[in-house]
Amino acid sequence: MTESTAAFIIDQQVVDAPIFKNIKQLNMRHYNKMLLGSMVALAMASCADDSKLEFDVEKPETVAIMEEINKYEPLKSYVNRAENPQFKLGVGASLADYNAKGLIYRLINHNFDEMTMGYEMKHASIVQADGSLKxxxxxxxxxxxxxxGVTVFGHTLCWHSGQNAAYLNSLIAPEILSEPAGPTWDEVAGVNFESDAASNYSVNANAIASFTADGEGADGKGRALKVTNEAVRTNEWDAQFYFSFGLSMVEGEQYELTMDVKADEAVNINTQAQVSPGNYKHWDFFGAIPATTQWTEFKKVYTVTASTATSGAIALNLGKFATSVYFDNIVLKKYNEGGSVASGPISAGYAYWFENPTAGNFWSCQIKYPLTGIQGSKDYTLKFAAKATVAGKIRAELQTSGVWTSSSFGQFDVPTEWKEFELKVQNTEAGRDGLIFSFGDYAGKVFIDNVSLTADGSSTNLVADSDFENGIGSWAGWGGSSTRGLSAEGEGFGGMGIPIREKTPEEKREIIDTALKTFISGMVTNCKDYITAWDVVNEPMSDWPDPSQLKTGVGKTVADDEFFWQDYMGKDYAVQAIKYAREFGNEDDLLFINDYGLEGADQKKCKGLIDYIAYVESKGVKVDGIGTQMHVTLGVTSIEGIRDMLTNLAATGKLVKISELDMGIRPEGASENLKTSELTDDQHRAMGAFYKEIIDAYFELVPASQRYGITLWSAQDSPAKSSWRADEPIGLWNAKFERKHAYTGVADGLK
Structure with missing residues (x-):
């Protein structure tokens, strides 16, 4: 196409924009100059030869095609208003593009009665981080x-996608009961020297032990122990004070030693690890203990190393200074797994680990915990903590041995620091016999702790060996090998640091119901003076395994903008949404439930939606219409399925709206749809013919009184970087605002 012909091919409705008028004028001037030059050249040629010259230049085919397409009037002019008084021809639009009053604004105004925002009226666009509405x-x-004079169709009030999920999840997050109190430690041994009966301290032959007078202890009231070394010795360990604690320390354990200490002269007292008093283990234990002439408290946390493992006593070396040292309130505590710190998850107790050196198929590396009594058609909740040496994805499922079918909790990201997980799945088959963690496509080492599997309505943990504090048992439990086993003590999960209380399902239902009411009431009240038709509930039905059931987020990896209202409010979530839209809107507003894939050949999803709407209405609310998203593909979608769907929808007696009609194309035998640049003119014509066939079916099968209208979901072809059907020829216009055969197909269907 040459520059001089371009202005004549662009849709006349867009040419009305000033910028294109200027282009057209420039092109006409350019064309006139070319014409004048040609006439001069022709005249000069006639001087050389007065014989008659005849020229027959054939019009380019592309120009001829576009001239025929551009003879069509604006799309909305083809609607027979007498026969379809309430029919609205709509288009999907971008709020920003329309408000800019540019080319899209002009195109919509010339061709359509109504528009639906693709994103900007959804929950995530409106609800802010604090819950306010923008x-x-x-x-x-x-x-x-x-x-x-263009109406706006409200889209959408209740959907699982396009939600401010971060805000909604914050509303149902666990309740913080109190501020963290810091680490919690179990006391192993202690002595305050108030009783002569204590036997967990002693001295060697060169040290002299005695008690102070009452009132000379660290608290100024009781007494303390006085240990004296009368002369400087050859070695610091020649005079020692021992504090024993009667256990054998394990590598990785954490201990906290505290004591009150002072001396007649300032000294630093080195410590040794000993298996028992006088039985040396290692030269350093808790480091040096400083003592001044005033009582001071010494406190230090120590992690047991391989060199100090099996220790049962601490020795304080006094041999290098001739003085007296005073001790009081000596306490040794071991870190308690139930404790926590405010800064986040910490290690404590034991965990279970499994490792895969090289990534492959996800099922090539698995661990299994055997289960019994798993029920079908039952929701199960899996909770656990996990961390990994390398961040990555693994997955969990309930599996049936032999046939290897499963109900999957989905794939989840394991970070390098401890994180708590709560996953849900609706188990589809009774007799599942194993909880499986699959990690064959992950390379690294994963730790898990505090595993809990419970059935809906029960608090019984089906995983007996769940926190690994009593080991891992045999392979009938978790099992161990060179690639999996029990961690060292201290490597387990110790909690998140803040005491919490999970909200009950009833509390969550009430909170989420209120959040839905707040959004719907705010949106509808704000818009009611102009918007009188709403897509209230969007995409309620499942795709798999049973499209007659509601969609759920249980067992799925949920996107950041996904929030499944039905998982908290139950089957009546649509009842509540319709009730609120009716309560806060106009009395005669038209309220729709909308879904996609209703044109499937088996009609299961279509009939499931119709049944669900009947259930909703049985609860005392009215649904005015049904919206069918028709994201069809020529070569895949059958007209028979479309006709069956329209027949079934019409039989409900409700308004029927084709809510999001767009089209791709896939040649026979191909596995992917064609990109825009790949289409031939014949394929464009075939798409136009399919549009006409669909619209013809709508007017044939849906009675006039039930025809709300048809919305084309994309005016133009999809850009290559679009998130929706990227680089596919889904528009009635191409990217340059040139009409396509799809335009004539729609127009012919509307006639």
């Missing part, structure tokens, strides 16, 4: 549309 852009849209 409606300025929506109000600007309403004002712009009202001025142009």
């Amino acid at each position: 409606l300025n852009d929506v109000n600007d849209l309403i004002a712009t549309a009202k001025e142009a």
Whole structure:
């Protein structure tokens, strides 16, 4: 296509924009100059030869095609308003593009009655981090549309995607009961020297032990122990004071030693690890203990090393100074796994680990915990803590041995620091006999701790060996080998540091119900003066395994903007959404439930949606219409399925709206849809013919009184970087605002 012909091919509705008028004028001037030059050249040639010259230049085929397409009037002019008084021809739009009053604004105003925002009226766009509603852009849209005489269809009030999930999840997060109190330690041994009966301290032959007078202890009231070395010895360990604690320390354990100490002269007292008093183990234990002439408290946390493992006593070396040292309130504590710190998860107790050196298929490396009594059609909750040496993804499932079918909890990201997980799945088959963690496609080492598997309605943990504090048992439990086993003590999960209380399902239901009411009431009240039709509930039905059931997030890896209201509010979530839309909107607002994939050949999803709407209405609310998203593909989607769907929807007696019609194309035998640049003119014509066939079926099968309208989901072809059907020819116009055969197909269907 040459520059001189471009202005004649662009849709006349867009040419009305000033920028294109200027282009057209420039091109016409360029064309006139070319024409004048040609005439001069022709005249000069006639001087050389007065014989008649005849020229027959054939019009380019692309120009001829576009001229035929551009003879069509604006799309909305083809709607027979007498026969379809309430019918609205709509289009999906971007709020920002329309409010800018540019080319899209002009195209929509010329061709459509109504528009639906693709994203900007959804929960995530409106609800802010604090729960407030940001409606300025929506109000600007309403004002712009009202001025142009284009209606706005409200989309959407309750959906699982496009949600401010971070805010919603914060509402149902566990309740913080109190501020963290710091690490919690179990006392192993202690002595305050108030009783002569204590036997866990002693001295060697060169040290003299005695008690101070009452009132000379660290607290100024009781007594303390006085240990005297009368002469400087050859070695510091020639005079020692022992404090024993009667256990054999294990590598990785953490201990906290505290004591009150002073001396007649300032000294630093080195420590030794000993298996028992006088039985040397290692030269350093808790480091040096400083003592001044005033009582001071010494406190230090020590992690047991391989060199100090099996220690049962600490020796304080006094041999290098001739003085007296005073001790009081000596306490040794071991870190308690139930304790926590405010800074986040910490290590404590034992964990279970499994390792895969090289990534492959996810099922090539698995651990299994055997289960019995797993029920079908039952929700199960899996909780655990996990961390990894290398961040990566693993997955969990309930599996049936032999046939290897499973109900998956989904794939999840394991970070390098401890993280708590709560995953859910609806188990589809009774007799599952194993909890499986699959990590064959992950390379690294994973630790898990505090595993809990419970059935819905029960608090019984089906995993007996769940915290690994009593080992891992045989392979009938968790099992061990060179690639899996029990961690060292101290490597387990110790908690998140803040005492919490999980909200009950009833509390969560009430909280989420209130959040839904707040959003719907705010949106509908704000928009009711202009928006009188709403997509209230969007995409309620499942895709797999049973499209007759509600969609759920249980067992799935949920995206950051996904929040499944139905998982908290139950089957009546749509009842509540419709009730709130009716309560806060206009009395005669039209309220729709909308879904995709209803044109499937088996009609299971379509019939499931119709049954669900019947259930919703049985609860005392009215659904005015059903929206069918038709993201069809020529070569895949059958007209028979579309006709069956329209017949079934029409039989409900409700308004029927084709809510998001767009089209891709896939040649026979291909596995992927064609990209825009790959289409031939014949394929474009075939897409136009399919549009006509679909719209013809709508007008044939849906009675006039039930025809709310048809919304084309994309005016233009999808850009290559789009998140929706990227680089596919889904528009009625191409990226340059040139009409396509799809335009004529829609127009012919509307006639």
